[in-house]
Amino acid sequence: MTEDTITSRNRANIVGDFLWTIGPILLALLLTTLALIAIGADPAKAYATMWNGAFGSAEKLSSVMDAWVPLVFCSVGLFITFTAGLWNIGIEGQMVMGAIFATWVARTFDLPAEILLPLIFVGGALGGALWALFAGALKVYGRVHEIFGGLGLNFVAMGVALYLIIGPWKRAGIASTSGTEPFRPAAWLPNFPGMSVGPIEIILAIIALILVYLALRGTLWGLQLKAIGKNIRSAFWLGIPTSRYMLGAFALCGTFAGLAGAEQAVGVWARLIPSISGGYGYLSILVVLLSGFRAPLVPLVAFFFAAVTKGSIALPLDLQIDSALGGVLQGMIVLLFVLSQGVRSKFR
Template structure:
């Protein structure tokens, strides 16, 4: 070894022969871009599970449509003689049914009037109460509570709103605001009962809210047969809402879409901010993740249960307001319909996220709007839509089933 070569370590270490060479740092992996991370989460996470659940449900629904179609059953009789005829009949049955569903929910160029063509507005009309009631269930989910009582909260919200809407006369503008506030208060009080009992006695919210649903139905039916009954009708219905208490129509008299949709969108924004940007929302998420740890950290878990059920009930009450002041115009015992239980499906499909719930509600609104078109134009039972909705719930409730069917790896998040 030459002298020049022997001096290299000393020169590289700044002339200090005792210094040791610093080991090279391992290369830092390039950080994923936001777009790449988003795609990875969609393909491996909950969003993709929701999409695939809908797709699988539609496929199974298509099979039911095909094998209940008379053309298919007829073609099956000579399947081995002409198998192509059977497949053509299957394709015709499924494409006609889902085509009619899609056109009825969005745009039908074959309709004679513009009112019939623009089914998207009917979809949004159906989606409006689903957005609000779905948010009610979503908010409770994030705290670890299963609010199955949206139906009762919708009924009480509509009842409170109705009392202000058809028994009291107020100036325009003020009257509608009073109706909205009354509906929110009615739903909040009914939801707050479940939250209070959960916080103070440990009563299970599922049992309590189910019982409150029955009480709400019986209570409103009693009121409609007595104090709130329309004297001009023999049926248990209320008088018609005053014009000043109704939501104005967004697109004129030819469409049912009303300003309740704006209320629903504002509610989505508010709930998203509450959960993701506020201190209270952080507490809600902490309680939902681990109530014991949240209590150890000094959070008031009991207060969280009560306040979240108040907010949840208020949102469901607003759904009742949109039904009463926007669509039905009068109160009856079936004002909630299936909205309360559809809200659970919407919240599950939306993965308990405000904007996910919003789009899930629009999807279910499309099912409702397009189901009628499918029944009329394709001669397919509207019950098929209910079957598809039920299948969506089934697959959403069993993510491992979807993951195994499509070989999707579960996304493991790093950090907290």
């Protein structure tokens, strides 16, 4: 085989990868456009409204980044559990529990910001890791599938958050589910001027992505985790402590989810609210699927999903179209992408 032939095949593979990736996105946009036409809406106005809702001002762009940060954190964690062949659906609850632990630290300790903020993130990471270990223990020792165990723990975590908000941590003289008292200023993350997002959380998310990417690709731990994900029985017979590795994968994933929850608590809301997770845990699963389990693509895919999520909020305000359209578009893209990859692998 000549060098020219190899080069031509490589080019064909690159073009094929691009078409099989962009095709589902274009098809999803087409189907969404047809749905808009069917309900009598102007697709051009709808997409323009979503664009303006995401990028129309610095404040709107900062709200997109507010969603981008937890999406990246949670996606980083999911790369670990997916590598081990585990579907950590409980990541939503782990994010909530991280926010709860972070809130406890913020409310309990009256310390300078340079000491308090690191403690808050440590608390958030610990809360997420512990909650993930519950799901892991149910999987490893109780033979409960991680999807069912995770979903159940999600509801428990949300119930705990609501109980704390209307119970021990309720605002003085107010019976409300809107959230706890705002944290003291020392527990607020510093933001860019005129924006609701700052450099600390963005840098932390990028560092987390790089570290996990390198660990999964270039360490013995990453190789053994992949072996478990490919065939857990074979990995066990090769001497890999599969139970310990699976529990570790859950704990690490929960750690990053907990960091996402802590960031939302102190970087966005400055308090604990019932919907602190914002659905970002579930959405991050779609981010990982659409990225094709390729970590370098996560920032771009997460930014797209964050923009669609925030941009669709403007739809009911400007066009009387339900904001769920954004979720429909996101779900359709992922569904068609996964379907296309399945078809491609079958005929390869």
